[in-house]
Amino acid sequence: xxxxTGTAARMMSGFGNTSLGRAFGSILGKVxxxxxxxxxxxxxxxxxxxxxxxxxxxLMNGNQPPGWPHLLGTDQFGRDVLSRVxxxxxTSLSVSATAIAISITVGMTLGAAAGYFGxxxxxxxxxxxxLTWSFPDILIALIFVAIIxxxxxxxxxxxxxxxxxxxxxxxxxxxxxxxxxxxIEATINLGAKPHHILLRHLLPNAIAPVIVVGMLAIGDGxxxxxxxxxxxxxxxxxxxxxxxxxxxxxAQLFLSPWVIIFPxxxxxxxxxxxxxxxxxxxxxxxxxxxxxxx
Amino acid sequence: MTVLSVRNLQVAFGAVAPLxxxxxxxxxxxxxxxxxxxxxxxxxxxxxxxxxxPLAGGRITAGSITFDGQELTTxxxxxxxxxxxxxxxxxxxxxxxxLDPLQxxxxxxxxxAVLHLGxxxxxxxxRTVEILGTLRIPDPATICDRYPHQMSxxxxxxxxxxxxxxxxxxVLVADEPTTALDVTVQAQIIRLLDDLVKSxxxxxxxxxxxxxxVAQTCDRVVVMYAGRAVEQGPVGDIFDAPQHPYTxxxxxxxxxxxxxxxxxxxxxxxxxxxLNYPPGCPFHPRCDRAEEVCASxxxxxxxxxxxxxxxxxxxxxx
Numbered sequence: 001x002x003x004x005t006g007t008a009a010r011m012m013s014g015f016g017n018t019s020l021g022r023a024f025g026s027i028l029g030k031v032x033x034x035x036x037x038x039x040x041x042x043x044x045x046x047x048x049x050x051x052x053x054x055x056x057x058x059l060m061n062g063n064q065p066p067g068w069p070h071l072l073g074t075d076q077f078g079r080d081v082l083s084r085v086x087x088x089x090x091t092s093l094s095v096s097a098t099a100i101a102i103s104i105t106v107g108m109t110l111g112a113a114a115g116y117f118g119x120x121x122x123x124x125x126x127x128x129x130x131l132t133w134s135f136p137d138i139l140i141a142l143i144f145v146a147i148i149x150x151x152x153x154x155x156x157x158x159x160x161x162x163x164x165x166x167x168x169x170x171x172x173x174x175x176x177x178x179x180x181x182x183x184i185e186a187t188i189n190l191g192a193k194p195h196h197i198l199l200r201h202l203l204p205n206a207i208a209p210v211i212v213v214g215m216l217a218i219g220d221g222x223x224x225x226x227x228x229x230x231x232x233x234x235x236x237x238x239x240x241x242x243x244x245x246x247x248x249x250x251a252q253l254f255l256s257p258w259v260i261i262f263p264x265x266x267x268x269x270x271x272x273x274x275x276x277x278x279x280x281x282x283x284x285x286x287x288x289x290x291x292x293x294x
Numbered sequence: 295m296t297v298l299s300v301r302n303l304q305v306a307f308g309a310v311a312p313l314x315x316x317x318x319x320x321x322x323x324x325x326x327x328x329x330x331x332x333x334x335x336x337x338x339x340x341x342x343x344x345x346x347x348p349l350a351g352g353r354i355t356a357g358s359i360t361f362d363g364q365e366l367t368t369x370x371x372x373x374x375x376x377x378x379x380x381x382x383x384x385x386x387x388x389x390x391x392x393l394d395p396l397q398x399x400x401x402x403x404x405x406x407a408v409l410h411l412g413x414x415x416x417x418x419x420x421r422t423v424e425i426l427g428t429l430r431i432p433d434p435a436t437i438c439d440r441y442p443h444q445m446s447x448x449x450x451x452x453x454x455x456x457x458x459x460x461x462x463x464x465v466l467v468a469d470e471p472t473t474a475l476d477v478t479v480q481a482q483i484i485r486l487l488d489d490l491v492k493s494x495x496x497x498x499x500x501x502x503x504x505x506x507x508v509a510q511t512c513d514r515v516v517v518m519y520a521g522r523a524v525e526q527g528p529v530g531d532i533f534d535a536p537q538h539p540y541t542x543x544x545x546x547x548x549x550x551x552x553x554x555x556x557x558x559x560x561x562x563x564x565x566x567x568x569l570n571y572p573p574g575c576p577f578h579p580r581c582d583r584a585e586e587v588c589a590s591x592x593x594x595x596x597x598x599x600x601x602x603x604x605x606x607x608x609x610x611x612x
Contacts, residue, residue, distance in 0.1 A: 182386060192379070
């Protein structure tokens with residue numbers, strides 16, 4: 001028994017010593033991180049916790065104000081707003097996280113290659129990347145969705161492309177800085193091959209700021225997904241998405257404001273929490289200068 | 295037996311030529327000192343030997359570097375990579391930043407033996423522990439799991455030396471290995487290098503600006519000034535009967551014990567920068583022996599009894 005608690009205590013202190021653990025260390029980190037964990041769990045277990053079917057219509061029961069049994073009211077088709085907000089979390093989080101994951105993978109590869117090899121390749125990559133960087137995110141995403149058509153898949157890729165420049169630039173800046181470090185020169189002196197230097201020494205040392213910017217970008221991705229959804233370019237009905245819900249709520253803004261208010265509040269709170277937690281991560285990883293430098 | 299030999303090495307960065315004629319040989323079991331003030335081209339010589347000039351944007355314009363009968367100046371990058379860390383090791387100037395901060399000591403040293411000797415991870419680790427032990431690092435097995443930030447400067451320098459030794463090189467280039475360290479640790483590291491040369495039959499090229507280190511450890515010395523070798527010879531002759539006025543001035547700068555009332559001496563003026571090397575002998579503006587010929591004709595390195603000197607008016611100081 002004592003040994004078990006001892007192990008548990010060690011594991012706890014082990015987690016507390018990791019960067020993620022330190023990000024949870026402050027009150028702000030606990031609140032923001034706790035909220036995000038809760039939101040994630042809600043999204044994952046949505047089928048078991050939603051009180052109603054998110055797509056079940058009941059026109060006789062439309063535009064009900066918040067109360068019992070529809071805690072957050074119903075929309076014009078009589079669908080339960082709470083259930084739709086919960087399922088909307090699934091859409092928003094998965095689209096945003098997938099998009100950012102794609103963006104980080106491609107962006108880090110491009111940025112690392114550009115920073116490491118330099119020359120004409122770097123100039124070509126960075127020119128294209130800077131070109132996309134010069135447009136607002138939403139415009140890039142809109143252009144892309146306009147080309148391949150609306151839907152969740154195109155929304156995902158549109159968001160990925162919108163944030164590609166950020167990760168490419170960030171990674172390249174890190175690699176260019178690290179390349180001049182003495183330990184890289186020392187590694188070259190030991191006869192290391194380029195891929196060893198890149199994969200074992202440069203990328204691990206460059207990854208911390210990318211993690212944080214990735215975290216913050218997930219927040220931006222949620223907003224972008226909601227925006228595209230609001231324009232009707234994202235999730236198609238009846239798939240619930242926070243943006244699409246707000247958009248359909250605009251028609252009854254004065255009749256049943258809860259249809260637009262609740263998804264709006266959830267988007268706002270989620271993005272604030274993501275940003276707060278991102279700030280805590282920056283503090284925990286101690287990389288404020290490196291984020292600003294990119 | 296000469297293992298590495300440099301002949302009339304010239305290096306250029308674009309139109310600038312910071313190295314214009316360096317020659318030396320180094321044999322197994324021998325320590326060759328390269329001395330000179332900052333900016334005289336010592337580190338550049340090391341870079342050239344390691345084939346790292348392209349990395350900094352420079353190139354070798356003339357001369358040759360031969361290692362074990364093999365010409366290095368025309369070697370491909372791929373072939374050079376096998377030599378670097380394998381048969382020619384480099385100990386870098388600053389141990390504080392020469393280790394990857396995110397990797398434990400063990401894997402960083404292991405990688406060298408895995409790469410160059412084709413060892414398995416387990417064999418490499420055993421070798422790492424053994425080498426760390428011979429470098430008098432206490433408890434080497436535990437050290438392998440430490441991160442660089444947990445260690446002192448002297449320890450890190452030993453780790454860097456261990457990495458240079460891991461693949462059993464024939465030549466070791468040490469570029470100011472002690473500059474960043476405490477005086478007490480400096481002596482330990484220098485003694486360590488000296489022992490390694492004897493026990494492993496290494497050829498050590500010791501680059502330093504510290505004449506007292508040279509006097510303690512080197513067998514032969516090359517004195518560099520403004521990108522040229524101005525004098526070379528056995529360490530005894532260089533210290534007892536220096537022929538070049540610059541060598542004499544350098545030796546004159548060594549603080550000597552507790553002589554009452556003696557003042558520390560320096561060399562008047564500064565080292566010319568690469569962009570304004572004077573015509574003729576590069577040292578003539580600071581030389582009290584200079585005559586007309588010194589300002590117009592570059593003196594060639596002329597062999598004398600035991601070494602060589604590049605001066606129009608060589609001779610022991612009056």
